[in-house]
Amino acid sequence: MNMSRTRDTRERLVVIGGDAAGMSAASQARRLKGPDELEIVAFERGHFTSYSACGIPYWVGGEVTEPDQLIARTPEEHRERDIDLRMRTEVMEIDVGRQRVRARDLESGAESWTSYDKLVIATGARPIRPDMPGVDAPGVHGVQTLDDGQALIDTLAHTRGRKAVVVGAGYIGVEMAEALINRGYEVTVINRGSEPMSTLDPDMGRLVHEAMEGLGITMADDAAVTKVLTGEDGRVRAVATENAEYPADVVVLGIGVRPETTLAKAAGLPLGSHGGLLTDLAMRVRGHENIWAGGDCVEVLDLVSGQERHIALGTHANKHGQVIGTGVGGGYATFPGVVGTAVSKVCDLEIARTGLREKDARRVGLQFVSVTIESTSRAGYYPGASPMTVKMLAERRTGRLLGVQIVGREGAGKRVDIAAVALTAGMTVEQMTALDLGYAPPFSPVWDPVLVAARKAAAKVRAS
Amino acid sequence: MNMSRTRDTRERLVVIGGDAAGMSAASQARRLKGPDELEIVAFERGHFTSYSACGIPYWVGGEVTEPDQLIARTPEEHRERDIDLRMRTEVMEIDVGRQRVRARDLESGAESWTSYDKLVIATGARPIRPDMPGVDAPGVHGVQTLDDGQALIDTLAHTRGRKAVVVGAGYIGVEMAEALINRGYEVTVINRGSEPMSTLDPDMGRLVHEAMEGLGITMADDAAVTKVLTGEDGRVRAVATENAEYPADVVVLGIGVRPETTLAKAAGLPLGSHGGLLTDLAMRVRGHENIWAGGDCVEVLDLVSGQERHIALGTHANKHGQVIGTGVGGGYATFPGVVGTAVSKVCDLEIARTGLREKDARRVGLQFVSVTIESTSRAGYYPGASPMTVKMLAERRTGRLLGVQIVGREGAGKRVDIAAVALTAGMTVEQMTALDLGYAPPFSPVWDPVLVAARKAAAKVRAS
Incomplete structure (x- = not known):
């Protein structure tokens, strides 16, 4: 050649x-x-x-x-x-x-x-970095890159105090709350919204709020951070909102990107x-x-x-x-789009969503029915069966699946994939009631929680 | 009134x-x-x-x-x-x-x-009850009804020996093998087929065979039971195949129904x-x-x-x-059919399948490509990530998904639901490569194992 x-x-x-x-x-x-x-x-x-x-x-x-x-x-x-x-x-x-x-x-x-x-x-x-006094003080960290992660770990290694404040209660915020709990910190999560996980509807976010409090995390909702307060050494010592002050030896910014x-x-x-x-x-x-x-x-x-x-x-x-x-390279492939699937966890709490929230549906002009059901991850009599809440939205009249949100424990999160595939295929909730999902007592109740939600949604669609 | x-x-x-x-x-x-x-x-x-x-x-x-x-x-x-x-x-x-x-x-x-x-x-x-000498002897049990279950439990309570033989290596057989292991028995599974779990292709059944042996279960494949041998008290004492004899204090028939x-x-x-x-x-x-x-x-x-x-x-x-x-009751509902989803476990091994096996596809005249991939249940770096084998069949030319089989540990079994919904929707494996499945390191590698299989299958379909 x-x-x-x-x-x-x-x-x-x-x-x-x-x-x-x-x-x-x-x-x-x-x-x-x-x-x-x-x-x-x-x-x-x-x-x-x-x-x-x-x-x-x-x-x-x-x-x-x-x-x-x-x-x-x-x-x-x-x-x-x-x-x-x-x-x-x-x-x-x-x-x-x-x-x-x-x-x-x-x-x-x-x-x-x-x-x-x-x-x-x-x-x-x-990362979104709020424009406020003190945000660049030592001890305040983003977590976007490996370099950011290393800097945070260095700070944690040299910080004697055990109070951590996480700003933001989306995926990054809740995951960082878990990380800091695992390192033995007292964690406060400050969140602008009414509930954590604004990628969920507020009623489902409420379940996350309660579970995070149950894990010992202090949840400050409806709270906008106004400044970072520093000590004489110039390092962060607290985070202030309009109404309160939260002592902090380390601050993690997880507001989004x-x-x-x-x-x-x-x-x-x-x-x-x-x-x-x-x-x-x-x-x-x-x-x-x-x-x-x-x-x-x-x-x-x-x-x-x-x-x-x-x-x-x-x-x-x-x-x-x-x-x-x-x-x-001269081949052919496409990325047709997303349905908006996301899954996260904070300690043993699993949080998942796909498709549209209520406000998303309203914004694009879709009318819908919404149902919320309680079920379990396994047959009720099987050891380790844990409660799970499933919310499902379906379009009025057509019954087309619009979205699913799940909050539960082990086995809850990845169940959202069932809905992700159904959304991609444009299925109706009525069609979903007949889905042939994997069943055995260690894996699911005889009606999988997603099917229970689909049945209830289908009944509501018929009446819509 | x-x-x-x-x-x-x-x-x-x-x-x-x-x-x-x-x-x-x-x-x-x-x-x-x-x-x-x-x-x-x-x-x-x-x-x-x-x-x-x-x-x-x-x-x-x-x-x-x-x-x-x-x-x-x-x-x-x-x-x-x-x-x-x-x-x-x-x-x-x-x-x-x-x-x-x-x-x-x-x-x-x-x-x-x-x-x-x-x-x-x-x-x-x-239940299928083989017509052979001794099959009705005390100590030989089916497990179809609650009455059967109670009878078996009574036998186990009064049996001093710890040798159990399970006849059949389908769902009932493997689940009963787990049950008897959990009760402290030495378990032998006698199976007519070349591998356990004949609802899987033999190459995937082989993985189940190896895992069950790893759990301390004796696997006797390609073995047809010819008779049940009884002792002087009239109770079962062994199970005989054409080539061997397996001592048994209790025998469970799990051949199917x-x-x-x-x-x-x-x-x-x-x-x-x-x-x-x-x-x-x-x-x-x-x-x-x-x-x-x-x-x-x-x-x-x-x-x-x-x-x-x-x-x-x-x-x-x-x-x-x-x-x-x-x-x-005068309403309207239908049962459109199944795609053949099933999930089971034996100890920490999870076994799942949906759709057609190779021999099913051949029998109905479908030509197909078949791929098998290895992946993990979580991001490789996340604790508890466990290996998983996914086999996928797709129709030649059209690329329509025909079946999926999964053998792995925690988090493997219910992944079959992704394929169950895709089968119901008639998706091609090429379409599946773009599925928006839940991703976070504790839940999945960045490419979910099912997507890895779909990508490989799609490439093979293009060459078919």
Whole structure:
């Protein structure tokens, strides 16, 4: 093979962002096209590649002992696959017209332009950091990156006091509450909303509130943090809301994230109402046939509401990367959208949801019936059977399933997958009543809790 | 209200069989029609109603301490709902032409005819009892009814030896093996087939074989029992196959069941190739508008193969009863069919299947691709992540999902529900690759094992 000729004609793929979506895309493209056909250059501004940010709470909590366990593939492993990975190098600008990106080496400060034939934007999300006094004080931590996790763990190792405040009561907040309890902290969770887990309806969030209090966590709902108070040493000593002050030796910010699309916006690429990049079904940025985007920086189509949403979740990022890499490599794949499935736990409490909440349904003009049932994870007589609450929404008249929320103990969370598949298939709750789900006493009551909810919802639909 | 006039005009429903299907039907009919509209007479030849036969292994094993826990509703509770329940009364004949049944009081031997306007046949199944010498010896037990379970428990209480032989390695066999291990027995499982769990393909059954051996169970495969050997006291002392003899202080027969359709056959009602009653989608016996049948005595439509099957499972029996009772009560409901989902466990091993095995697919003319993958129940780095093997079959060319089999530990079994819903919806494995399943490190790897299998199957379909 004539290498010089090959080098001249091969295409160059540039990837911005070295985590799940970006490196999955790069790896899949490499599987389909060898280095003689496709050059791959990837820029990552941090110290790590391809890691599980979702695993950080368990590293902080001690279930995971080494950060290396969270890394699916190191920079060296990517380079062995002929990916020219440039670590600690931040892309500062995308020049769409001239098909090039300007990158800065964060160690030396040197900048240079790299041209591309194909571009993948996987810039991820950035944590929401409230703009208030003291938020940058030592002892206040975000938990978005492995670097953040390491900084928090260092702080915990050097903090004598055992009071922790978690700001935010979404997934990150409740998972961090568990982590800090596991490390022996007294934990207070401060939450703007009326109940924790605002991805659930408030009546289901209430169950989470009660269970978290049962775990010894102090729940401060309807509380907006106004400032972080510091001691004489400059470190955090308390968190203040409008009405109260919570002593804190360490503060974790778990308020949520926004798409990191500064570069994309400056380049004039299309953003949606949530600030994320808009793509087509093949994950190409709309209007740009040679630019793909995926992971936490894009908006995704919600198949139930028909509208775009922003969901930062590793499982979507990995799927996006797979689809993008297939497209870049000349194959065919699409990401049709999401139904909004999420599952989480705090100690032995499992929390799951998929589809629309009541307010989501109202917002998009859907009328619905809603039912809530109590059941158990196993046959009632089988040891370890634990209570489970299932809420189900179905469209009025059509009976189409719109959403399911589950709060329970062991065996509750992953039951949401039944509803996730049914939502994807557009099933009605009446159809769901006949689902042939796995039954044996150690696994389920004779009517699975999801079927109990479907039966009740179907009856209500008939009367709607 | 003029009671005498009401009594004259009301219809009579007769139910044959007082367990899941029969009493669910009776109860649902009663919900829809009060005693002034509908008289309900139910015959049960045994001592119990509405019990969980599926729970018997856990009662024998000691997880369930009282048989009462397995009874969903007692005869008295049914009678309080105005159901004229006649216990220990066996129906001897159905006279379809004159719309009446002949029943015998098993205590007194007295017989009488009862006429019906509507009839429900829920005669259940009878265990297969091999016709061989010694099978009726003391110490040899079936486990079909609560009476059987009590007899076995009594034997175990009075048996000094600790050697148990289980004949059959299907669900009942493996569950009884667990029960006997939990009671401290040395257990041998004798199995006609090449591997245990013939509801799985042999390659997946092999995993069950290995795991059961790992639990200390002696597995005798490819072994047909030829006789039961008895001691001088007339009690069982060993089980013989063609090639070997297995000492036994107690023997449990778990070979499976056949539909109990003796009455139906004698009455000229239509039976299928598996010996079960054939019904329409509303669970009416074919050709008979006023006769319904459900539970273990009927055949059900397999939605994947398009053919009838016999599946004795409490969850189906309860659904049938619900559908029948609705129809009897003047409402509308159907049982569209099954996809063949089943889940079981032996100690910490979880075994699940849905859809078609390789030989099922071949038999009905389907060509397919088959993949098997290894994954874990949780993110690999999360404590308690346990290995799981998933086998997936998809139709050649169309890529339609045909079946899934899973063998693993905690968290493996109920994952089969994902495939059960996808089968019901007629999804392709390519569509399944995009399923939005619940992901968080304590619940799943970033690619759920079912998605890993779907991706591999989809790739194979593309090459098929």
